[in-house]
Amino acid sequence: MMDSMKKVAKSSCNDGFLLRVGLNDNKAGMQGLDKEKINKIIMEATKGSRFYENELKKDQQVNQRIEKMMQLKGKITTQQLLKAQLQVDRLVIELEQSRNLSSTIVHIDMDAFYAAVEMRDNPELKEKPIAVGSMSMLVREILxxxxxxxxxxxxxxxxxxITEHLEERLNWPEDKRRFFFNTESTTGRDKDDMNMSDKCNERECSSSPVLFDDNTSLTDDHLEHRGQSMENAVVFGTSAEEVVKEIRFRIEQKTQLTASAGIAPNTMLAKMCSDRNKPNGQYRIAPKRQAVLDFLEDLPIRxxxxxxxxxxxxxKALGIVTCSELYQQRALLSLLFSELSWRNFLDISLGLGSTHLERTFSEINTAEDQYSLCRELCRDLAHELQKEGLKGKTVTLKLKNVNFEVKTRASTVLSSVSTEEEIFVVAKDLLGAEIDSVAPHPLRIRLMGVRVSGFLSEEEKKYHQKSITSFLKSGKEIGFLRLQPEKSNQEYFAKNSEASQRGSFFDQKRAARQLNSESLSPNDAVGKQVSRDTKSSANFVEETKKVTGLQSSNLCKIFTCPVCFEEQSSSNLEELNRHIDECLNATLIKDTAEISKNDSSRQNTLNCLPQSKNENVGECQKNKTDQLARTYQSTSTSDSSTNNSTGKFAQIISDKSHRERQPSSLSDIARNVCMKQCLFPKRISQGNEDHFEKTEHTEGTSSSCSFEAKEDSVLVCPVCNSEQKTMSLVSFNRHLDVCLNKGLIQELTEKPDFPTKSFSMENSNRVGLD
DNA sequence: GCGGATCAC
DNA sequence: TATGGTGATCCGC
Structure with missing residues (x-):
């Protein structure tokens, strides 16, 4: 038995299999467990079973996906990567400008698992009913x-x-912030436990799981504790941390279950924060960009x-484990993954997420009301569609029931719809099907949304390349200045506020690009977005507003082209965009020409670089793109050269001495290209001699004009393509910095909320000698 | 548009 | 602790 197990364990599939069926102690709460032992048990118990076979098969499929991806990666050319980097970095700037740190989002997570553990440790508790309840109960009661x-x-x-709550709370007297211990509970907790110090982080499992459910009588704290001495009271402060401590305190008093919480500027970060000090703890990310990036830097993407x-x-096959690595490889990712995926990755690595929560209305449970609401939504939607001259073929109905379960049902019709009646005909069928599905029970919902998608716009038929339509349709074309100047903010907002009902932030971004139109209407008149997903569409609305606002202000400024850095006389965005395109293309064409001249030699050079030690990267390791990608990583990260394969190639071209942790930014990639063109000659590179020799040797007699020519002549800036008079790398680097950063950084540093020093925007990388 | 894959809970 | 099911969404065909 053990032998066969060992065999399995040594099989090539083992890693993936353990990853799949085994434990991943990355997740919170798993750190203390003997992972290996448990994996062993799981392996033993499931080996030979159908389950096991199936898992192996699935794992193989994943491996094939990875292989496919690596092959794709191998085909990526330097210029493709360069162009991708430029485009992605433009988007990064845009995203940075729309970063919203003004909300305070809290994620509360009940420590149910730990309750179970405690129950295990105290078997007598098993006789008691396990905690049953829901956050919707705490809805009503506390949250x-x-x-x-x-x-x-x-x-x-x-x-x-809790953004609004925090504002109000500032003026609250202590009375409103005072809460009492439930002395009748049997938690046996020390009162000091909640004396406003940071006890909440001490991970005390002070309470036992007991029953709480919707029927439990939960009287108001003040009534319940009337007459109790102040010794049993605790007063919470007015900060976000204090608010969350208060919430957790009250939850525990009510339910005798502990909760963990995260506080952050958006939902994604808040959720990750609640994980940080679990159980019975909380963590906050300050609403500062750098705090967000610091939090993410070493955070495993898992x-x-x-x-x-x-x-x-x-x-991981791409060498990406942490969020900062995710950022560093953003250009590569944009070429390997779907737009939705890589933009999601980008969002993650920048710490961007939804800053708004959805809103729901009170229950609607009669078919009549539901059809009525549906028609109302269709009417609003039809308005929006007609205003934009859009017709769509797919109508989607979204419903959330009283248990907060969300369903979407879609129907695609042959002819496009745009009027209230046309949409309603489709939507009511979808609604009717849902009502029927629960009959004879009534359908009890607290959210409804209607969406129309699959457009062919009038606008699209005409030439209007730089229109908002093309901007939204083609994600890769998004530039930070490519926003429709003609439309007023109001119109822009209206158009894009009808975001996708699908959950993620990028879903909505994409939905917006597709010019989806949707109207969601809770019973309040505001028409807030509602979706189950934590990344609500309202976020997009907000960001859109912000971006548009910025664009408006930009219109008043002299615009500097981020590629050629010449000031542009025109303030017309279309013209500016056209200029950027031309400028970018011109640069790329020149780069491409120069690079391709030496392509064969470079290929050889790269192919004979020292092999990778990274077992996650297979044969493709040898290809030049891979090497290049890793070079970015290593030139940008001081300590990464020791733990990935990069290695030696990186050393050839990177500064051998001190280097700060830095990103592979636009300038990095440009420099790398530059390095390839200019810096291989020994006297310039100043790299590790041994490795350089190899490089030189393999480059051999192919005698690329690049290496030899440049050796004697000049350094050419890969950005502006102008020959540099100097042979001093210091001067050359200075020129590169200026050339690359001039316009963009200047633009950015004018914004107070955009410090230039961070892993995402640091551009002071140096090559060669300083 | 459907089924399989992925992910969260 | 130790396994499975469900729902939503995404992706490729």
Missing amino acids: AEYDSDFMPVGLDEAYLN KVPGIGRVTEKML
Whole structure:
């Protein structure tokens, strides 16, 4: 038995299999477990079973996906990567400008698992009923006091937007912030436990799981504790941390279950924060860009909601484990993954997420009301569509029931729809089907949304290349200045506020690009977005507003082209965009020409670089793109050269001495190209001699004009393509910095909320000698 | 548009 | 602790 197990364990599939069926102690709460032992048990118990076979098969499929990806990667050319880098970095700037740090989002997560553990450790508790309840109960009881629109997710999680509460709370007297210990509870807790110090981080499992459910009588704290001495009271402060401590305190008093919480400027970060000090703890990311980036820097991508074991494995094959690595490889990722995926990766690595929670209305349970609401939504939607001259073929109905379960039902019709009646005909069928599905019970919903997608716009038929339509349709064309100047903010907002009902932030971005139009209408007149996903579409609305606002202000400024850095006389965005395109293309063409001249020699050079030690990267390791990609990584990260293969190639061209942790930014990539063109000659590179010799040797007699010619002549800036008079790398680097950063950084540093020093925007990388 | 894959809970 | 099911969404065909 053990022998056969060992065999399995040594099989090539083992890693993936363990990853798949085994434990991943990356997730919170698993750190203390003997992972290996448990994996062994699982392996033993499941070996030979159908389950096991199936898992092996699935794992093979994942491996094939990875292989496919690596092959794709091998075909990526330097210029493709360069262009991708430019485009992605433009988007980064745009995203940075729209970063919203003004909200305070809290994610509450009940420590159910730990309750179970405690129960295990105290077998006598097994006779008691295990905790049963839901956050929707705590809706009503506690959380709604902090955010009336708080969003339960599943049974044991909830998001709150406490931004408004924090403002109000500043003026609250102590009385309103005083809460009492439930002395009748049997938790045996020490009162000091909650004396406003940071006890909440001490991970005390002070309470036992007991029953709480919707029928439990939960009287108001003040009534319950009337007459109790102040010794049993605790007063919470007015900060976000204090608010969350208060919430957790009250939850525990009510339910005798502990909860963990995260506080952050958006939902994604908040969720990851609640994981940080679990159980019975909390963590906050300050609403500062640098704080967000610091939090993310070494965070394993697996911690990110939405990144599961498959994505983790695929990214690991690219050498990406942490969020900062995810950022560093953004250009490569944009070429290897779908737009939705890589933009999601980019969002993650920048720490961007939804800053708004969805809103729900109170229950609607009669078919009549539901049809009525549906028609109303169709009417609003039809308005929006007609205003934009759009017709769509797919109508989607979204419903959330009273248990916060969300369903979407879609129907595609042959002819496009745009009027209220046309949309309603389709939507009511979808609604009717849902009503029938639960009959004879009534359909009990608290959210409805209608969306129309699959457009062919009038606008699209005409030539209007730089229109908002093309901007939104082609993600890769998004430039930070490519926003429709003709439209007023109001119109722009209206158009894009009808975001996708699908959950993620990028879904909505994409939806917006497709000019989807949707109208979601809770019973309040505002028409807030509602979706189950934590990344609500409202976020997009907000960001859109911000971006548009910035664009407006940009119109008043003299514009400097981020490629050629010449000031542009025109303030017309279309013209500017055209200029950028031309400028970019011109640069790329020149680069391409120069690079391709030496392509064969470079290929040889790269192919004979020292092999990788990274077992996650297979044969493709040898290809030049891979090497190049890794070069970016290593030139940008001081300590990465020791733990990945990069290695030696990187040393050839990178500064051998001190180097700060830096990103592979636009300038990095440009420099790398530059290095390839100019810096291989020994006297310039100043790299590791041994490795250089290899490089030189392999380059051999192919005698690329690049190397030899440049050796004697000049350094050519890969950005502006002008020959540089100097042979001093210091001067040359200075020129590169100026050339690359001039316009962009200047633009950015004018924004107070955009410090230039960070892993994402640092551009002071040096090559060669300083 | 459908089925399989991925992911969260 | 130790396994499975479900729902939503995404992706490729």
